[in-house]
Amino acid sequence: MTAVPNPDRADTTDRLGTLDIMLPHYGDTALMQAAVRSVLDQTDKDWRLTVVDDGKEEGVPEWFASLGDTRVRYQRNERNLGITRNFRKCVDLVESPYFTMLGSDDLLLPTYVETMRAAVAAVPDAAIYQPGVEVIDEHGNPSTSLGDEVKKRLYAPKNTGRRLVLSGEPLAANLLGGNWLYFPSIVWRADAVKGISFREDLSVIQDLALIIELIKRGEKLVVEPVTAFRYRRHSGSLSSAEAATGGRFAEAIQFFGEVARDLDRHGWPKAARAARLHLSMRLHALTLLPGALRRPAAVRRLLAYALTSSR
Structure with missing residues (x-):
């Protein structure tokens, strides 16, 4: 940078x-x-x-x-x-x-x-x-x-x-x-x-x-x-509410995969790789796990997001 x-x-x-x-x-x-x-x-x-x-x-x-x-x-x-x-x-x-x-x-x-x-x-x-x-x-x-x-x-x-x-x-x-x-x-x-x-x-x-x-x-x-x-x-914000249920990360998977492909076409391979990894948001998903333990479906979504990079 x-x-x-x-x-x-x-x-x-x-x-x-x-x-x-x-x-x-x-x-x-x-x-x-x-x-x-x-x-x-x-x-x-x-x-x-x-x-x-x-x-x-x-x-x-x-x-x-x-x-x-x-x-x-x-x-x-x-x-x-x-x-x-x-x-x-x-x-x-x-x-x-x-x-x-x-x-x-x-x-x-x-x-x-x-x-x-x-x-x-x-x-x-x-x-x-x-x-x-x-x-x-x-x-x-x-x-x-x-x-x-x-x-x-x-x-x-x-x-x-x-x-x-x-x-x-x-x-x-x-x-x-x-x-x-x-x-x-x-x-x-x-x-x-x-x-x-x-x-x-x-x-x-x-x-x-x-x-x-x-x-x-x-x-x-x-x-x-x-x-x-x-x-x-x-905790009352839209992004916090969607993060707690895993909804935010479904949108993120879509976005990061799409932008990675777009940046490859644009000739920016380092930026495309960063989009596929999106490490900060995946780590954020892990930090939300303790608050989602009473909602098994949310836990599964958060774990799936945290452990999977975009293609």
Whole structure:
């Protein structure tokens, strides 16, 4: 994985413009409101928040109306679209050159927009900008997991205090081995994402599929060392629920096998091999076994996934 350090001083040209913050919502109203407040608290006020509500909770439209902020736009889907179609709708609604897809249970630190503006100005030709992230639990307290620690120590680049620019087959192989990115924290270049968007046949690994396709097309990833985002990891998330039953891994087997064949055709054999092995996710399946012992079918699925590489 080639890493190119960039100067700490950002170009003074403002390339970010107004940041579109897209918030596809479904679930806990209180957590969503906390996420919205974290946007309102930004030190850099040049942002626009668009909330696309895929639920039916009472009082939510009224709460948004009470904010009285013209930068906040709210709409509720007439029918439930599901996670991926709601993501795709959010991408379609992006108007600015750059956007982020904020999770409705995550939080921006007050300097998020300011930090990402500097990152985009410093490296304007990238498509993916990953800030520093603090992981929190359901209650907002700092947290960690075995998976987070493995990815941090084995796959993620070390934080040297300088921005890094990563690209090409080494980056694809690295992420397919262990995806250390935090999808809701990323700033995306809109034109690059609109040309691909999210795959409708994937529900919990669609972010990695999008990222690998962008890398394959020659796009760059910027790693911003400044911590600007709080990512909430808790047992109530869709990915956690599907992982516990083994459902997440059925999707992963399909994806990794498909992307391995695609990368072979693309002439990236190292990345294809990393996709077939996908060691990080297989190890993750093993860590879930103790919690699945009372469900024999889930145990069988988890073991089958952990012990089998994709073809």
